[in-house]
Amino acid sequence: NAGVTQTPKFQVLKTGQSMTLQCAQDMNHNSMYWYRQDPGMGLRLIYYSASEGTTDKGEVPNGYNVSRLNKREFSLRLESAAPSQTSVYFCASSLISGGAQETQYFGPGTRLLVL
Amino acid sequence: QKEVEQDPGPLSVPEGAIVSLNCTYSNSAFQYFMWYRQYSRKGPELLMYTYSSGNKEDGRFTAQVDKSSKYISLFIRDSQPSDSATYLCAYEGTSYGKLTFGQGTILTVHP
Numbered sequence: 691n692a693g694v695t696q697t698p699k700f701q702v703l704k705t706g707q708s709m710t711l712q713c714a715q716d717m718n719h720n721s722m723y724w725y726r727q728d729p730g731m732g733l734r735l736i737y738y739s740a741s742e743g744t745t746d747k748g749e750v751p752n753g754y755n756v757s758r759l760n761k762r763e764f765s766l767r768l769e770s771a772a773p774s775q776t777s778v779y780f781c782a783s784s785l786i787s788g789g790a791q792e793t794q795y796f797g798p799g800t801r802l803l804v805l
Numbered sequence: 806q807k808e809v810e811q812d813p814g815p816l817s818v819p820e821g822a823i824v825s826l827n828c829t830y831s832n833s834a835f836q837y838f839m840w841y842r843q844y845s846r847k848g849p850e851l852l853m854y855t856y857s858s859g860n861k862e863d864g865r866f867t868a869q870v871d872k873s874s875k876y877i878s879l880f881i882r883d884s885q886p887s888d889s890a891t892y893l894c895a896y897e898g899t900s901y902g903k904l905t906f907g908q909g910t911i912l913t914v915h916p
Contacts, residue, residue, distance in 0.1 A: 694848070730813060732893060732906040733849070748903065780848050794904065796848030 692716055694797035696781050702803045703771045711766040711800050713781030721784045722764035723748075723794065724756060726777040733780065739764055771804045778802070808832050811894055811907030820916050824881040828894035828907045831875065835896040835905070838870050840879045843891045843909070852892075853879070884914045 697712045715722065723738040725748075735748030737756040745756050753775060755767045764783075768775060778801050782794040811828045818824055826840075837856045841849035853868045855861045861868045869878040881888055894907040 730908055732809070732811070732908040733895075733904075734906070735903060738903065782848075793851045793854075796850065798848050799846070 694781055694783055694795050696779075696797040696800050698800060699798070700801045700803075702805065703768075704805050705772060707771050708767070708769050709771065709802075710768075711779055711781075711802075712763070713765065713797060714763045715781075715783040715795070716762065717783060717785075717795065718761070719783035719795075720761070720786050721792075722758065723782040723784075724754075724764070724766045725780045725782065726750065727780060727799075728777050736766065736779075768802075771802075773804045776802060776804045808905050809894065809896060809907040812910055813908050815911040815913060817913045817915065818884055820884060820886060820914055822884050822914070824879075824884050824888070824912060824914075826879040826881075826892050826894075826910050826912070828877050829875055830877075830896055830905075832896070832905070833875070837897040838868070838877050839895040839897070839904070840866075840868055841893040841895055841906075843893060845890070849893055886914050886916055889913045 694715045720741045724736040725733040727733050734750050736754050737748055739745045739758040742761045757765045778799045780799050781797045784792040784794045809830050839854040840852045842852045843849040855868050858870050858872045865882045867880040891909040891911050893909045895904045897904050
């Protein structure tokens, strides 16, 4: 049982390049989330998917797109990377989107550097 | 004003000390309160959660919530070097599943 996995672990991009961050969970969870973590800012929600087939914007969605490919996988795409998107990106999942009793489980993160 | 304020530290204490970590919040809609622990270069993991004012204990950890003052605390008794991590407070309001995190406090417990 791997939990939440993310690929790649680390990536360097040039301004204007595109890339997709991959996330998969094997816990049969319904809800999945993408966060970014910056120094002094804590974790901020980019997008989330309450269930397969649905996605919604979080606090900082500009410059990102997401795809809930199936129940297991939730990808985050940067169409034209900017230095402001240098960050550590975390994917998380929870059984359902309803209440604090539904713990969010986090992946190990992807460190992205945009030059 | 940020919805959640958390002292980023860093906080350095000797082994065996009692540690107090604090967060304040401004949004009265927050109903559920959580503490996450994040080791270096790892993802956060849920440490404790509560939804009411008062104290909740789990081993060496106690979470305290004061809704009237919009203040939550995490106490760690008999701190150990393995407690060295970043501690993030988090809140959930009426939008289920959408968490608001504090900035995180970096804690180091030295032997």
